[in-house]
Amino acid sequence: MRKILVTGGSGYIGSHTLLDLVGHGFEVISVDNNSRSNDRLLDGVEKITARKIKNYKVDLCDFDDTHAIFAENDDIVGVIHFAAYKAVGESVTNPLMYYHNNLTSLINLLRCVEEYKIPYFVFSSSCTVYGNPDHIPVTEETPEKPAESPYGSTKQMGETIIREFARVNPTQCILLRYFNPAGAHPSALIGELPIDKPLNLTPVITQAAIGKIPPFTVFGNDYPTRDGSCIRDFIHVCDLAHAHTLAVQYLLDKKNKSKCEVFNLGTGNGITVLEAIRAFEKVNHLKLNYILGPRRPGDVIAIYANKDKAENELGWVPKFTLEDIMETAWKWEIELQDETKKFPLRNFKFN
Numbered sequence: 559m560r561k562i563l564v565t566g567g568s569g570y571i572g573s574h575t576l577l578d579l580v581g582h583g584f585e586v587i588s589v590d591n592n593s594r595s596n597d598r599l600l601d602g603v604e605k606i607t608a609r610k611i612k613n614y615k616v617d618l619c620d621f622d623d624t625h626a627i628f629a630e631n632d633d634i635v636g637v638i639h640f641a642a643y644k645a646v647g648e649s650v651t652n653p654l655m656y657y658h659n660n661l662t663s664l665i666n667l668l669r670c671v672e673e674y675k676i677p678y679f680v681f682s683s684s685c686t687v688y689g690n691p692d693h694i695p696v697t698e699e700t701p702e703k704p705a706e707s708p709y710g711s712t713k714q715m716g717e718t719i720i721r722e723f724a725r726v727n728p729t730q731c732i733l734l735r736y737f738n739p740a741g742a743h744p745s746a747l748i749g750e751l752p753i754d755k756p757l758n759l760t761p762v763i764t765q766a767a768i769g770k771i772p773p774f775t776v777f778g779n780d781y782p783t784r785d786g787s788c789i790r791d792f793i794h795v796c797d798l799a800h801a802h803t804l805a806v807q808y809l810l811d812k813k814n815k816s817k818c819e820v821f822n823l824g825t826g827n828g829i830t831v832l833e834a835i836r837a838f839e840k841v842n843h844l845k846l847n848y849i850l851g852p853r854r855p856g857d858v859i860a861i862y863a864n865k866d867k868a869e870n871e872l873g874w875v876p877k878f879t880l881e882d883i884m885e886t887a888w889k890w891e892i893e894l895q896d897e898t899k900k901f902p903l904r905n906f907k908f909n
């Protein structure tokens with residue numbers, strides 16, 4: 559009775575979490591409509607695990623299709639919910655798309671969790687719920703400020719919806735607040751795979767470095783930080799994935815102290831954008847071209863985590879360094895490029 563339903567399983571963090579769950583003896587199924595992904599990452603998970611991973615190509619905004627998955631799988635013990643749009647900048651220009659997609663899918667899922675009395679629910683939340691914090695590092699008790707983007711608002715509202723749901727349902731819930739997920743699995747068989755142009759810093763760096771996109775822009779070097787660029791807490795996707803396995807096990811072992819617990823998932827190291835760029839250059843022996851440009855609307859100036867609670871309660875200790883992040887991200891980009899060369903037509907978009 560250890561079947562976990564992972565929504566967004568074809569995505570970046572979802573695929574790495576499927577891998578970690580299988581590696582720790584869980585049975586998994588995925589739900590992903592591939593609106594922001596394709597089958598490549600699931601193929602990679604299957605290559606590494608030598609297991610077929612069932613993916614339901616369902617839009618969670620369609621209640622009936624979502625409900626049918628639970629009707630077909632009456633042995634689901636937990637749900638890990640990743641499926642959502644997550645680009646801060648894009649959410650500023652397209653708020654309604656973010657509110658509709660991220661909240662409708664969550665509510666449909668919770669209606670099924672309620673009807674089928676699924677014991678455990680883990681939610682992919684985000685450090686963007688803190689807004690622009692007055693003090694850093696942030697702990698789970700740091701008061702939330704208005705989100706700086708509609709994306710962050712959908713995570714604040716999502717947390718509120720889940721808290722209220724947990725109050726009137728037997729399901730035990732955990733909210734995991736990610737900082738900046740980055741890097742790739744050391745095998746280079748799975749990694750970050752933006753379907754359109756990359757929006758997050760690390761894939762922008764690797765795609766610019768390999769020549770897929772023009773030199774990139776550093777969005778602002780006039781912030782009140784040590785070098786003028788924003789500060790973030792870059793967490794390796796494999797460390798982040800393992801935290802989900804630990805969170806499910808924590809609930810299975812009935813160690814949770816409330817019905818809706820919150821954990822920060824960051825390394826506790828604040829790194830500036832320019833320092834992240836330099837780390838990439840150093841570990842990969844490359845010189846990057848980039849432009850210092852204007853600030854991006856929606857950006858938080860500086861944020862990084864106090865991770866003590868996840869370490870003490872979940873036994874979660876991040877293993878990968880910033881250099882590992884930049885090295886594995888680059889190795890993955892090269893692997894993708896080689897594949898493009900091997901199967902040029904396969905990557906040709908037939909519109």
Ligand code: WQD
Nearest residue numbers: 644646684736737738757758759762775776777788854857
């Ligand atoms: C990081 C920094 C940009 C691109 C992410 C996820 C979000 C959430 C929080 C999990 C910012 C700068 C970026 C570029 C740049 N995580 N940048 N040039 O906005 O911190 O949000 O972490 O839920 O889902 O998206 O990440 O990588 O977009 O930006 O200068 O071309 O890099 O201004 O300071 P962000 P990001």
